[in-house]
Amino acid sequence: MSKIIMEFEKGGVFEVCLYEDVAPKTCKAFMEKLPYEADALQARFAGEEFFYKMPLEVGAENQKHPVAGSIAYNADRNWQAICIYYGPKIKAANPFNLIGELKGDLKELQKIGERIWKEGKETVKIKAAD
Template structure:
């Protein structure tokens, strides 16, 4: 199990788990690029960051839960879902 820390001036530090069993290639690509900094953007019920990772889709999901994180390949987006 790999965990990352997301640090924000506004909300402090949040720990998140990367699900290697569901998306091993995506997790490896993100892990390899850590640490990195990114500017947060809001889109609907998510906060996303453009990150220095380029990898295609791996086990995509259409439905997410509040608190889930994900990676959106077309925009190189690391997403945190809150609504």
């Protein structure tokens, strides 16, 4: 299993556990982009979610509805984003490619999500662990 670290500009570091067994194409495309840096933006229209653009050019795979801590890929050609869900109020209209989950304190993740919602975009860095 690949070990990945996701670090937020204003604080917060999480280990990412990828679901390589059930979403191998999406996870492989994700890993090939690393290291990666992007602006995380609030997606409050979908509930307690933030996202960052990351074009992976893969189709539907392991499509599920997310829960807090889930990492999903929106494969819509016009969107192509990694979506991170941080609270119980999730309103994702469609299932996305569920590719993994964040390991760590979900209360801290919720604070980060609220911070992005209230303070605006925040840089997130994703890299393979050393």
